Amino acid sequence: MAILELHEVSKNFGGLRAVDRVSFTVDQGEIFGLIGPNGSGKTTTFNLISHVYPASAGKIVFQGRDITPLKTHQICALGVGRTFQVVKPLKRMTVLDNVIASAFLRHPSMKDARQQAEKWLDFCGLTPYAGHLARGLSIASRKRLEITRAMATEPKLLLLDETAAGLNPGELDEAIELILKIRKSGVTIVIVEHIMKVIMSISDRIHCINHGQTIAQGTPQEVARDPKVIEAYLGHGGGH
Amino acid sequence: MLALMLLLPFVVREPYFQHLLILVLLWVTIGTGWNLLAGYTGQVSFGAAGFFGVGAYTAGLLSHHLGISAWWGMALGGVVAMVVAFPFGAITFPLRGAYFALGSLALGEVMRHVATIWESLTEGMVGILIMQTFISKLPYYYIALALAVFSIVLVHQVTRSRLGYYFVSIREDQDAAASIGINTTKYKMISLCMHAFLTGMAGALYMNYMGFIDPHVVFSLHDISIMAILVAIVGGVGTLHGPAVGAFIMVALQEVFRTAGFGGLKALSDAMGGGFMTVVTKYVSQAHVLAFGILVVVVIMNLPNGIVGDWARIKRVFRRG
Numbered sequence: 001m002a003i004l005e006l007h008e009v010s011k012n013f014g015g016l017r018a019v020d021r022v023s024f025t026v027d028q029g030e031i032f033g034l035i036g037p038n039g040s041g042k043t044t045t046f047n048l049i050s051h052v053y054p055a056s057a058g059k060i061v062f063q064g065r066d067i068t069p070l071k072t073h074q075i076c077a078l079g080v081g082r083t084f085q086v087v088k089p090l091k092r093m094t095v096l097d098n099v100i101a102s103a104f105l106r107h108p109s110m111k112d113a114r115q116q117a118e119k120w121l122d123f124c125g126l127t128p129y130a131g132h133l134a135r136g137l138s139i140a141s142r143k144r145l146e147i148t149r150a151m152a153t154e155p156k157l158l159l160l161d162e163t164a165a166g167l168n169p170g171e172l173d174e175a176i177e178l179i180l181k182i183r184k185s186g187v188t189i190v191i192v193e194h195i196m197k198v199i200m201s202i203s204d205r206i207h208c209i210n211h212g213q214t215i216a217q218g219t220p221q222e223v224a225r226d227p228k229v230i231e232a233y234l235g236h237g238g239g240h
Numbered sequence: 241m242l243a244l245m246l247l248l249p250f251v252v253r254e255p256y257f258q259h260l261l262i263l264v265l266l267w268v269t270i271g272t273g274w275n276l277l278a279g280y281t282g283q284v285s286f287g288a289a290g291f292f293g294v295g296a297y298t299a300g301l302l303s304h305h306l307g308i309s310a311w312w313g314m315a316l317g318g319v320v321a322m323v324v325a326f327p328f329g330a331i332t333f334p335l336r337g338a339y340f341a342l343g344s345l346a347l348g349e350v351m352r353h354v355a356t357i358w359e360s361l362t363e364g365m366v367g368i369l370i371m372q373t374f375i376s377k378l379p380y381y382y383i384a385l386a387l388a389v390f391s392i393v394l395v396h397q398v399t400r401s402r403l404g405y406y407f408v409s410i411r412e413d414q415d416a417a418a419s420i421g422i423n424t425t426k427y428k429m430i431s432l433c434m435h436a437f438l439t440g441m442a443g444a445l446y447m448n449y450m451g452f453i454d455p456h457v458v459f460s461l462h463d464i465s466i467m468a469i470l471v472a473i474v475g476g477v478g479t480l481h482g483p484a485v486g487a488f489i490m491v492a493l494q495e496v497f498r499t500a501g502f503g504g505l506k507a508l509s510d511a512m513g514g515g516f517m518t519v520v521t522k523y524v525s526q527a528h529v530l531a532f533g534i535l536v537v538v539v540i541m542n543l544p545n546g547i548v549g550d551w552a553r554i555k556r557v558f559r560r561g
Contacts, residue, residue, distance in 0.1 A: 050419060076421035084419070090412035101405040105421035108402055153420050 009058030020212040033203030081155030083146035089134035102152035265384035271471035271483030273438030279478035281431040282411025287344030289464035295443025300368035314444040321440025352459030367454030476546025497528035
């Protein structure tokens, strides 16, 4: 069953068409990878789904409901959580307070929100940092905080924007472990990622875009073999 | 602390100093309200005078035109200030960054011009004169104290609730706040309305206490709007007690300059037989705005979190010293 559908979604920035008639369907419970070279429109697509800015054309449907005109906070309330590629921790708040602020969405009382926040810190392995100010965290912990904060809004669909970028190999494995754990808890995941090791190993299906247009879609193996994908990443091979 | 404030007027019997204490308390209220909007919610406003003046005129005009006690106006002053805040917020909050600050700057100035030009309602530059209720300063002192305590308790409660978390989230990062389900426009509006309410109440109390207002006094950019910012910055932006400390310092400082060192400089110049010191005295008494500017630069450079926010740092310096 489809949880998220994009129908011919486009976004123009002035004369630049950053996303060009992209369509895809994400099924309930899967990990859906969105890949493409730098500047291909992956993050823009995320920003369209969570309505950081409006789509120029097309329709975005979440659980059968058209969310294209909804505001960011309304989309979040419906059950779409997200992280940011450039992490946005609430710097002058502690890690715990960051997550409490998120947990308030479903648990308006201070006591419940705090309890939930502690639960999510534990789930994501950030409990040792609960009392630290968010600005003092390492990049790996900041990425993890992004995920924790998104999870505390109790999403049905989680959009992960390059949560593995900048991590060392050990941290990378931990990140993969966390993502799989989140999926196991019943959350559908759309992930944008540059690191092929991550995206190839965890995605059920992959959608590849270049210059804002879809160039391939399928299982990781199919996409990895697709000549158009290879060309987009490596440029024209041979023949010169 | 509260007990001390309750008993203070029995120690400080001089009406002049009681007057200063009342001003301090008014500034505690205004500074605390500004701090909620700017310090906690991150929406820097240059428009405190807009709400202060609206509160003052609400009380003044009710009394002037309808003969209703200006104390009723005090209850209403905060509400009317919120009524002004609402459309203002609706227009400016979808904007980001400096645009809200610029809009708020315009708000105070627009209100000042309205009050100046709309003579049939406001008497324009002539101003509004009403009879004060009390001759003694004590009742005013306690009302101002109640308002100041109310404002601090309000902010204290807010910061420990969901509302406070949402305000601070918006201050730290609006995109992140929206992404965790916070309706940023709505919560900025709530913060603005609280700021407007407190400032409007303070304005109405000012009307009751002083008995006279005109557009230049209550809609003053530097004496109200900038002063509100200074009170919070000097005391500590985003700290609960910062504006209270800042209010005390700023009112004292303003008074030292206005009176040229409580007349000390004048005495000095007389003793020295006029000339040079007379000139100095004259300039010092006019230089309070300049001194405020210098003070802000010094505070921002050395104590970016204000006196309360950087208290640990101040203590360290003195211990070492």
